[in-house]
Amino acid sequence: MGFKIAFLVASAAVPCVVLAHRQPAPLNAINPLQNRQFTNWFPDPHPSPQKSYWLSEIPHQGTSPFLTNNTNYTVFRNVKDYGAKGDGSSDDTAAFTAAINAGGRCSGGTCGTGSTGQPALIYVPQGTYVVSSPIQLYIDTQVIGDAVNFPTIKASPAFAPSNGSVIAGFDPGQGSTTNFYIGLRNLNIDTTSVSINSTVSGLNWAVSQATNLIYVNFVLAPNSQHVGIQMDGGSGGGGSGTFLGDLTFTGGLIGIHLNNQQYAFKNITFTGVATGIAVQHLFVGTFQKMHFEDCGIAIDVGQADTAGSVSLIDSTADDCAVVLNGSSSFLLENVHVTNSGPLLYVNGTSRVLGNDLEDQTYVIGHLYFNSNGTLVQSMGQSLPYTERGALTDGDGLYLAKSQPQYIEYGADSVVSVKNVGARGDGQTDDTAAINAALKANAGCKITYFPHGVYLVTDTIYVPPGSRIVGEVWSTISASGKAFANERDPHVMFQVGKPGEVGVAEISDMLFTVADVLPGAILVEVNMAGSQKGDVSFHNSHYRVGGAADSRTETACQTTGSPCKAAFLLAHLTPSSQTYIENAWLWSADHDLDGSYNQVIGTGRGMFIESTRGTWLVGTASEHHILYAYQTYNAQNIFVNMQQVETPYFQPIPSAPTPWKPNATWHDPDFVGCGKNTTEPRCRMQWALRIVGEQTSTINIYGSGYWVFFNNYTTDCGNNNGNCQDSVVDLEKLPEDANVYLYNLNVRGVEEIVTIGGSDGLAAAERADNPGSWGGVLAAYLGFA
Numbered sequence: 001m002g003f004k005i006a007f008l009v010a011s012a013a014v015p016c017v018v019l020a021h022r023q024p025a026p027l028n029a030i031n032p033l034q035n036r037q038f039t040n041w042f043p044d045p046h047p048s049p050q051k052s053y054w055l056s057e058i059p060h061q062g063t064s065p066f067l068t069n070n071t072n073y074t075v076f077r078n079v080k081d082y083g084a085k086g087d088g089s090s091d092d093t094a095a096f097t098a099a100i101n102a103g104g105r106c107s108g109g110t111c112g113t114g115s116t117g118q119p120a121l122i123y124v125p126q127g128t129y130v131v132s133s134p135i136q137l138y139i140d141t142q143v144i145g146d147a148v149n150f151p152t153i154k155a156s157p158a159f160a161p162s163n164g165s166v167i168a169g170f171d172p173g174q175g176s177t178t179n180f181y182i183g184l185r186n187l188n189i190d191t192t193s194v195s196i197n198s199t200v201s202g203l204n205w206a207v208s209q210a211t212n213l214i215y216v217n218f219v220l221a222p223n224s225q226h227v228g229i230q231m232d233g234g235s236g237g238g239g240s241g242t243f244l245g246d247l248t249f250t251g252g253l254i255g256i257h258l259n260n261q262q263y264a265f266k267n268i269t270f271t272g273v274a275t276g277i278a279v280q281h282l283f284v285g286t287f288q289k290m291h292f293e294d295c296g297i298a299i300d301v302g303q304a305d306t307a308g309s310v311s312l313i314d315s316t317a318d319d320c321a322v323v324l325n326g327s328s329s330f331l332l333e334n335v336h337v338t339n340s341g342p343l344l345y346v347n348g349t350s351r352v353l354g355n356d357l358e359d360q361t362y363v364i365g366h367l368y369f370n371s372n373g374t375l376v377q378s379m380g381q382s383l384p385y386t387e388r389g390a391l392t393d394g395d396g397l398y399l400a401k402s403q404p405q406y407i408e409y410g411a412d413s414v415v416s417v418k419n420v421g422a423r424g425d426g427q428t429d430d431t432a433a434i435n436a437a438l439k440a441n442a443g444c445k446i447t448y449f450p451h452g453v454y455l456v457t458d459t460i461y462v463p464p465g466s467r468i469v470g471e472v473w474s475t476i477s478a479s480g481k482a483f484a485n486e487r488d489p490h491v492m493f494q495v496g497k498p499g500e501v502g503v504a505e506i507s508d509m510l511f512t513v514a515d516v517l518p519g520a521i522l523v524e525v526n527m528a529g530s531q532k533g534d535v536s537f538h539n540s541h542y543r544v545g546g547a548a549d550s551r552t553e554t555a556c557q558t559t560g561s562p563c564k565a566a567f568l569l570a571h572l573t574p575s576s577q578t579y580i581e582n583a584w585l586w587s588a589d590h591d592l593d594g595s596y597n598q599v600i601g602t603g604r605g606m607f608i609e610s611t612r613g614t615w616l617v618g619t620a621s622e623h624h625i626l627y628a629y630q631t632y633n634a635q636n637i638f639v640n641m642q643q644v645e646t647p648y649f650q651p652i653p654s655a656p657t658p659w660k661p662n663a664t665w666h667d668p669d670f671v672g673c674g675k676n677t678t679e680p681r682c683r684m685q686w687a688l689r690i691v692g693e694q695t696s697t698i699n700i701y702g703s704g705y706w707v708f709f710n711n712y713t714t715d716c717g718n719n720n721g722n723c724q725d726s727v728v729d730l731e732k733l734p735e736d737a738n739v740y741l742y743n744l745n746v747r748g749v750e751e752i753v754t755i756g757g758s759d760g761l762a763a764a765e766r767a768d769n770p771g772s773w774g775g776v777l778a779a780y781l782g783f784a
């Protein structure tokens with residue numbers, strides 16, 4: 001009752017409807033009893049479970065403003081409006097296809113509209129939908145089931161071809177490495193009616209960054225040849241992925257047939273699957289919170305044609321014959337095994353590790369224990385357990401959080417910004433409308449951004465108590481002179497003011513610039529959670545250039561002269577505490593919508609100064625001038641896989657050109673590269689800089705720092721040649737900083753780790769550490 005009084009007093013000026021609340025609240029739900037500072041959230045006195053997901057009931061107002069020749073384009077499509085029955089017997093294949101294709105959509109975004117012009121949210125209500133052939137998705141498609149009652153997509157006994165996928169998530173109109181912006185969630189995919197001898201799979205997911213696969217249950221026939229996920233992009237390979245998680249697999253031959261450059265995996269359960277994960281090709285895979293029950297092999301890397309490195313952490317296996325099989329670079333940490341065969345099988349021989357690696361760290365591969373460059377080639381050994389600092393949950397596991405869907409709330413708890421004055425038309429200044437909506441909704445409503453491009457000319461301030469949800473990546477785009485001055489950089493999307501504490505959850509959004517804006521900082525987080533994980537980003541990405549919604553697409557075309565399109569993409573300031581899952585910070589190397597030459601020179605990728613906890617689960621940062629990731633005096637950072645690419649044009653011009661390094665921002669200055677400003681391999685983006693005497697507890701599990709080009713040329717000597725001098729820079733670190741770099745993979749570089757900047761000490765050379773896509777370290781512990 002105290003809540004009610006506080007509500008009436010505190011909220012007199014902002015009337016707020018009581019939210020329907022279902023008990024018990026699922027994990028990560030908005031639980032008013034745990035968030036006492038939000039005095040205007042309180043339980044419904046008559047809790048009533050929601051019958052269906054609010055997403056289907058809110059007004060559907062998404063538009064595609066840069067699709068110029070179809071003003072009637074519909075973003076939201078409920079499959080039942082296209083004839084699907086969901087009755088468990090009718091064949092709904094044609095209805096799904098009609099929903100996906102409507103509005104002149106076609107494979108690869110090649111229908112003259114570009115790949116960002118035809119977004120579609122395919123909504124699947126509760127029901128069982130029988131399909132007889134693969135449901136083909138296209139780029140810019142998000143399939144979302146009823147989150148309250150997951151629908152089932154069931155392959156019919158006649159499903160054909162017998163080796164096909166129930167959902168064909170890979171769009172063959174693009175190569176697998178450019179299959180971006182595709183999503184699938186809240187579904188059961190069921191192949192139990194198909195002959196056990198068929199090699200049917202639930203999903204073909206040969207896709208890349210900015211894709212979203214969560215909350216899918218794969219139900220495969222027991223003792224069958226069925227596969228949950230395959231990654232078959234034809235001759236183009238399996239893709240360049242970032243994150244997938246919150247999945248279950250039951251039955252079948254293989255849960256995930258893995259064929260991809262890299263991936264972060266989180267919270268996946270396999271039950272009665274013969275091989276949980278079969279690796280065909282993988283340079284970097286980090287597996288967090290995996291649970292295997294009743295299996296032959298949990299993870300089989302042994303039959304891979306390419307295997308770089310595998311990290312398995314905070315995981316369990318029960319009743320499995322073998323846990324991990326293979327011979328590549330391995331890191332196992334806190335793996336709890338019961339009633340199973342060997343935990344580790346190396347080259348077909350079991351390793352005696354005891355039963356269990358609970359609270360232990362074990363490694364195989366190339367190790368560095370000090371900063372003087374001495375390599376230890378290890379066939380397997382225990383390491384001191386990683387110092388986890390403030391990064392754990394109550395059970396000592398690294399904190400993990402799943403994307404919130406607010407299923408305990410009804411449609412009346414969701415406010416569309418389009419209903420309160422925002423236009424999202426790519427022309428109108430929506431700053432005031434969005435700021436007013438966020439202020440009114442804080443601690444009170446979920447703020448929904450129907451698909452659109454929301455231009456803002458000043459900072460959007462996200463107060464404590466904010467829940468923000470986009471639709472097929474709704475875009476907030478910086479515009480105008482406030483963001484033009486690199487001497488006075490200005491934030492577009494500010495989560496909290498310095499020192500503020502509370503909840504801010506952001507899902508399914510995209511951050512960009514509408515123009516060349518050298519002073520634009522796209523996102524700044526200052527807020528910390530009242531509990532760890534309260535400030536979080538899920539499936540929210542960053543794009544600079546490459547699309548019709550920004551003038552950068554046409555303005556930045558001059559070879560040799562990248563434009564200063566944005567200052568910095570994401571800044572996690574000292575007071576922040578942020579969980580980020582599935583983010584792609586992309587400075588465009590090519591045009592998604594047209595064929596303009598893209599020569600974009602974003603200054604910086606992600607800059608972290610936080611000390612209170614930062615979790616980066618499946619992030620990628622590509623093609624920035626100065627660095628992809630930089631930390632300065634940061635503490636308590638957990639990384640589950642991070643992926644980086646150097647700009648293809650560098651060193652023409654040589655970094656830092658076109659930017660001027662600014663010491664206030666702790667920028668690298670590249671002066672150590674010498675006076676020769678055309679030195680071709682030194683003046684290029686750092687993938688990772690860890691800087692500062694106060695640094696502590698930076699735990700990176702799996703990274704892929706890829707360099708494909710030097711001056712757009714692939715020939716860097718040979719495929720494993722040196723296009724770039726070095727990618728990782730460690731500066732001014734205390735010896736006992738607790739910096740743990742596990743399974744660090746590189747391509748096309750000479751030095752894997754450098755101490756002290758451009759003219760620093762080579763602490764680990766690629767030539768000494770062959771493997772993966774050129775070089776791999778199982779553990780770099782020079783500052784552990």
Ligand SMILES: *[C@@H]1O[C@H](CO)[C@@H](O)[C@H](O)[C@H]1NC(C)=O
Nearest residue numbers: 070071072073074081102103
């Ligand atoms: C607009 O779209 C609706 C639904 O897809 C369709 O029924 C209608 O014919 C379209 N109108 C025009 C003018 O294209």
Ligand SMILES: *[C@@H]1O[C@H](CO)[C@@H](O)[C@H](O)[C@H]1NC(C)=O
Nearest residue numbers: 069070103104110111112113
């Ligand atoms: C829009 O233009 C493209 C390219 O000219 C064309 O392929 C497509 O059919 C057009 N769509 C509509 C709805 O007119």
Ligand SMILES: *[C@@H]1O[C@H](CO)[C@@H](O)[C@H](O)[C@H]1NC(C)=O
Nearest residue numbers: 161162163164165204230232
């Ligand atoms: C299915 O088998 C056919 C014939 O062997 C082959 O051409 C095709 O690539 C296979 N498709 C898949 C998805 O494996």
Ligand SMILES: *[C@@H]1O[C@H](CO)[C@@H](O)[C@H](O)[C@H]1NC(C)=O
Nearest residue numbers: 194195196197198223224225
């Ligand atoms: C599957 O294949 C095996 C071996 O060829 C055969 O004995 C069995 O009858 C087949 N089962 C089905 C359901 O087709």
Ligand SMILES: *[C@@H]1O[C@H](CO)[C@@H](O)[C@H](O)[C@H]1NC(C)=O
Nearest residue numbers: 027215216246247248267402
């Ligand atoms: C883990 O994934 C399962 C399956 O999707 C989901 O039900 C569960 O909520 C997730 N667990 C956590 C802690 O988020």
Ligand SMILES: *[C@@H]1O[C@H](CO)[C@@H](O)[C@H](O)[C@H]1NC(C)=O
Nearest residue numbers: 302303325326327346347348
């Ligand atoms: C395990 O790995 C070895 C190679 O290290 C490979 O020969 C074997 O096929 C793999 N799988 C099984 C089930 O042993």
Ligand SMILES: *[C@@H]1O[C@H](CO)[C@@H](O)[C@H](O)[C@H]1NC(C)=O
Nearest residue numbers: 369370371372373374375782
């Ligand atoms: C490197 O450091 C280790 C331990 O700190 C020491 O044992 C080793 O001799 C040193 N090697 C060189 C070449 O200085």
Ligand SMILES: *[C@@H]1O[C@H](CO)[C@@H](O)[C@H](O)[C@H]1NC(C)=O
Nearest residue numbers: 327328346347364378379380
């Ligand atoms: C596995 O076998 C290969 C080939 O004989 C060998 O190079 C490698 O060192 C072995 N790996 C381990 C960890 O024993």
Ligand SMILES: *[C@@H]1O[C@H](CO)[C@@H](O)[C@H](O)[C@H]1NC(C)=O
Nearest residue numbers: 486487488489662663664665
């Ligand atoms: C360096 O950054 C600070 C802080 O943003 C700014 O005030 C200053 O003007 C910048 N200096 C230059 C030369 O850009």
Ligand SMILES: *[C@@H]1O[C@H](CO)[C@@H](O)[C@H](O)[C@H]1NC(C)=O
Nearest residue numbers: 674675676677678679680681
């Ligand atoms: C600068 O470096 C380039 C490439 O290594 C070399 O060709 C050139 O001679 C150097 N210039 C000077 C002045 O050293």
Ligand SMILES: *[C@@H]1O[C@H](CO)[C@@H](O)[C@H](O)[C@H]1NC(C)=O
Nearest residue numbers: 651652678680710711712713
């Ligand atoms: C960069 O590549 C272009 C195109 O191949 C070439 O003309 C130019 O000479 C190269 N520049 C340098 C410095 O190598």
